[in-house]
Amino acid sequence: MKKMLKLVNCIKQVPGVSELPWDPRTGRLKRNLAAGMINPACRHALEAALELKNRHGAEITVITMGPDIAEEVLREALAMGADRAVLISDPKIAGSDTLVTSQVLARAIKKACPDFDLVLCGCHTSDSETAQVGPQMVEELRIPGVSHVDQLELKDRLLRLQRLSDNFVETIEMELPGLVTVTTQHYTPRYVPLAGLQDAFGETEITRLTLDDLELDESLTGAKGSPTRILKVFSPVTEKENTVLKGSARKIVQQLFNQFDDKIGGAIGKDIKNYQ
Ligand SMILES: Cc1cc2nc3c(=O)[nH]c(=O)nc-3n(C[C@H](O)[C@H](O)[C@H](O)COP(=O)(O)OP(=O)(O)OC[C@H]3O[C@@H](n4cnc5c(N)ncnc54)[C@H](O)[C@@H]3O)c2cc1C
Structure with missing residues (x-):
């Protein structure tokens, strides 16, 4: 008998506003000041999973790590x-x-869905935006992974993926099990049907896991176990300056290059320091 496709979507709850104040002491966002929502890219990744489910039949497990209130985004995904x-x-x-x-x-994926076929993540979050979690999970799970996927198609155990890289569209094949991070380009998340809401907020059980369930050492998690630290957080100040260049066209172009060679070089992707 053909095995049912097992999909896992990692979804993060993020603040439902575009700007939140920082706690100057810890460098973290004051997340409790806004209601939470499913991170936009995670919603698109969930839609990608739902379309695979419609076409091939699948079981979708959604996982989130967060405070108890993050249960809301799981209910919405259900x-x-x-x-x-x-x-x-x-x-x-x-x-x-x-x-x-x-x-x-x-660790939670291995525990809750050990026979998974595909893990889907958003390409990045709207609050921290590091885009690191998907690729790092690829290492942890020791599976292949492709980031920033726009579109995916499944044939037998082979995923055909499309992604935009600079100005090129890449088509990549990946064998399962694997992980993809999905962009917001192709999939349009569906509206939540009222009937679905009733079931999701009523009967469906949510599995709860703690550090003990995951057999993870406390000293290796949380702020204590994290090797990266936020040293400083600040809003960049944009300064404008008007400069009038005078002289012949040749002189003006020369001055322009002398003054802005780094910026022009960066924009065209060439080192133009010694360009004549
Ligand atoms: C020192 C330090 C302290 C931090 N403290 C906090 C904190 O207290 N609270 C906090 O919210 N963040 C905290 N962060 C940020 C926290 O590490 C990130 O929220 C989290 O690791 C994800 O990073 P990101 O948001 O940049 O995810 P990205 O890598 O941009 O996310 C990509 C995708 O990974 C998946 N993903 C990411 N995070 C989760 C999650 N929690 N559950 C399920 N799927 C997920 C989603 O599919 C998401 O679309 C801290 C970061 C640092 C460096």
């Missing part, structure tokens, strides 16, 4: 059409950096 939900919540994990986040998520 209402959209996911089948199972896992919440990893433990105060000891708070403050984890991207490396620890990836390790915890990978």
Whole structure:
């Protein structure tokens, strides 16, 4: 008998506003000041999974690591059409950096869905935007992975992926099991049907995992176990300056190159320091 396709979507709850104040002491966002929502790219990745499910039949497990309130995004994902939900919540994990986040998520996937075929992540989040968690999970799970995928198609156990790289469209084949991070380009997330909401907020059980369930050492997680630190957070100040260049056209162009060679070189992708 053909094995049912097992998909895992990692979704993160992010603040539902574009700007939040920082805590100047810790360098972290004051996330409790805004209601949470599913990170936009995670929503697109979930739609990609739901389309695979429609076409091939699949079981979708959604996993999030966050505070208890992150259960909301799992319920919403269930209402959209996911089948199972896992919440990893433990105060000891708070403050984890991207490396620890990836390790915890990978451990939870192995525990909750050991026979997974494909893990889908968003390409980045709207609050921290490092885009590191997907690629780091590839290392943790020791599987192939492709980031920034626009579109995916499955044939037998082979995924055909399309991604934009600079101005080129790449088509890549990847064998399962694997991991992809999905962009917001191709998939349009579906609206949550009212009937789905009733089931998702009513009957469906959410599996809860703590550090103990994952057999992870407390000293290796949370802020203590995180090898990266936020040293400084500030909003960059944009300064404008008007410069009037005078003289012949040749002199003006020369002055322009002398003054802005780094910026012009950066824009055209060439070192023009010694360009005549
Ligand atoms: C020192 C330090 C302390 C931090 N403390 C906190 C904190 O207290 N609270 C906090 O929210 N963040 C904290 N962060 C950021 C935290 O590490 C990131 O939120 C988290 O690791 C994901 O990074 P990102 O948001 O840049 O994800 P990206 O790498 O941009 O996310 C890509 C994709 O990975 C998946 N993903 C990412 N995070 C999760 C998650 N939690 N659950 C499920 N899937 C996920 C999603 O599919 C997402 O679309 C901290 C970061 C550092 C460096």
